[in-house]
Amino acid sequence: MHPGFVDLPAMRFVTALHHPDSGDVFAHYQRMFDWIAAEGHAVDTALLHYREEYDPGFVSLSLSSLRLMVPIG
Secondary structure (H helix, E strand, O other): OOOOOOOOOEEEEEEEEEOOHHHHHHHHHHHHHHHHHHOOOOOOOOOOOOOOEEEOOOOOOOOOOOEEEEEEE
């Protein structure tokens, strides 16, 4: 299998690192949504609702970190 590619338009994201000791990932997203609203931004779900980036060797949320990303307009 050959690698493929995806051509995405430029987007802005609010990001946060979620570590194993950061608690529930859904609560972490909620804190991000609360911050976005408090700062006067709006979530932009026209192309995607969220994105997560996992480090190589990711095992699970209880053992590995990941970057949470929410698109804003």
